[in-house]
Amino acid sequence: MSNKQPFLIDLSVLLLFHARVDCFLQVWEEVKKARPARLFFYQDGPREGTKDFEGIAQCRELVKDENIDWECEVHRLYQKKNYGNDPSEFLSQRWAFSQTDKCVFFEDDDVPSQSFFLFCKEMLDKYENDERITMIAGFNTDERTMDIKESYFFTRVFSSWGWASWSRVVNGWDGEYRFVKDRNQFKLLQKKVNQYHQKKDMTKMVIDHAHSGKECFESISWSYMLLHDGMAIMPSVNLINNVGYGSGAHYEGGKLSLIPKRLRKIFTMQRLELEFPLTHPKEVKEYPDYQKRFYLVNAWNNPWRKVQYSLEELWLNLLHGNFQNIVKSIKNRILKTFGLKKYT
Known part of the structure; x- marks a missing residue:
C-alpha cells in the first residue's frame, strides 16, 4: 500500500525547466503544496561550453519520484541536446497537451500563489467549450485591478508568466507559420492587430519568428488568439511572481537596479490570493482600460x-x-x- 497522500486538485500541470535550481525550487514548492493530479516535466538539454550539467542534475533530483509525496500521474521528457527557450516552450506545450485536455503551464521562474491552481481549475471547467477564450493568465501588472468588482475580467493583452489553456487551443497553433505565407491570412492578422490596438511591431515580430526556423510560442499563440478573436481571462489580483531576472540559463543576466523604476515593479510586486467563491462577470466582454495601463507600463505604442x-x-x-x-x-x-x- 502506498504511503503517499491523495492529490488535492484534479488538474494537469506542466513544468518547463532547465538548470536554474534556486528559481525552480520556488516554483516546485508551490506545486507540491497544490498536489495536482497530473504532472508533466519538460527539461531542455545542456548548452555547449557551459556548466549546465550540475544544475540540470540538481533540478531533476528535485522532481524524482521519491520527492513527489502524493498520488499523481507523472510524465517526463528530458532533452539530451539544448533547444533554447524557443522552441522549448512550444515543444513542451504540444507534448503535454497531446496527453491532457486542460493544463496549467509554468516556466522555472513563474512562482504561483495557491489560489492560482483553484482559479485555473474553475476557469478551465467553466469556459472549456467557449471558443472566445484562449488563455487563462496569472500575472496582473496592476497588482490589484481596483476598478473591477468581479474576481476576473477579459483582455487581449497578458503575460505568459504562468497560464492555463485547453487542447482545443494549443492543437490549433500553427507551428509552421502558414498564416504568414498565406496572403489573406496575414492581411487578416494585420487587420486584427489594428482592430484590437495591439503593439505596432507585432507583425514584424511574427515575420521575424517565422523566418527564424524555430517555433516561437509568443508569436504563434498571440496570432492564434487574434485570428480567432480570442481573449484571455485575467484575475483581478496578481497571482504570479517572476523570480528569474538575472539568473542566467535561458536568459541574459542583469540587475534589477539597472531597470527603470516603473518596469522594476513588474519583478517586485506582491503575489496575492483570490477570494472564493469567485464573483463572475455578467458578460464575456473585453475590458480595455487594463490594456491601456499594461501598454503604459511596458511602453508599448x-x-x-x-x-x-x-x-x-x-x-x-x-x-x-x-x-x-x-x-x-x-x-x-x-x-x-x-x-x-x-x-x-
Missing part, C-alpha cells in the same frame, strides 16, 4: 514612455559604470529606430 525609460536606463548604467551595457543599448535603439532589429 508609447514613444514618450520609451524615451523616458531609455534615459533612465542610461543614467542608471552611468551611475554603475556599465559602459558595455550603454553601448549595447544604443546599438539596439538605433536598430529598432530604423526597423533593423530582429526578434529572435
Whole structure:
C-alpha cells in the first residue's frame, strides 16, 4: 500500500525547466503544496561550453519520484541536446497537451500563489467549450485591478508568466507559420492587430519568428488568439511572481537596479490570493482600460514612455559604470529606430 497522500486538485500541470535550481525550487514548492493530479516535466538539454550539467542534475533530483509525496500521474521528457527557450516552450506545450485536455503551464521562474491552481481549475471547467477564450493568465501588472468588482475580467493583452489553456487551443497553433505565407491570412492578422490596438511591431515580430526556423510560442499563440478573436481571462489580483531576472540559463543576466523604476515593479510586486467563491462577470466582454495601463507600463505604442525609460536606463548604467551595457543599448535603439532589429 502506498504511503503517499491523495492529490488535492484534479488538474494537469506542466513544468518547463532547465538548470536554474534556486528559481525552480520556488516554483516546485508551490506545486507540491497544490498536489495536482497530473504532472508533466519538460527539461531542455545542456548548452555547449557551459556548466549546465550540475544544475540540470540538481533540478531533476528535485522532481524524482521519491520527492513527489502524493498520488499523481507523472510524465517526463528530458532533452539530451539544448533547444533554447524557443522552441522549448512550444515543444513542451504540444507534448503535454497531446496527453491532457486542460493544463496549467509554468516556466522555472513563474512562482504561483495557491489560489492560482483553484482559479485555473474553475476557469478551465467553466469556459472549456467557449471558443472566445484562449488563455487563462496569472500575472496582473496592476497588482490589484481596483476598478473591477468581479474576481476576473477579459483582455487581449497578458503575460505568459504562468497560464492555463485547453487542447482545443494549443492543437490549433500553427507551428509552421502558414498564416504568414498565406496572403489573406496575414492581411487578416494585420487587420486584427489594428482592430484590437495591439503593439505596432507585432507583425514584424511574427515575420521575424517565422523566418527564424524555430517555433516561437509568443508569436504563434498571440496570432492564434487574434485570428480567432480570442481573449484571455485575467484575475483581478496578481497571482504570479517572476523570480528569474538575472539568473542566467535561458536568459541574459542583469540587475534589477539597472531597470527603470516603473518596469522594476513588474519583478517586485506582491503575489496575492483570490477570494472564493469567485464573483463572475455578467458578460464575456473585453475590458480595455487594463490594456491601456499594461501598454503604459511596458511602453508599448508609447514613444514618450520609451524615451523616458531609455534615459533612465542610461543614467542608471552611468551611475554603475556599465559602459558595455550603454553601448549595447544604443546599438539596439538605433536598430529598432530604423526597423533593423530582429526578434529572435
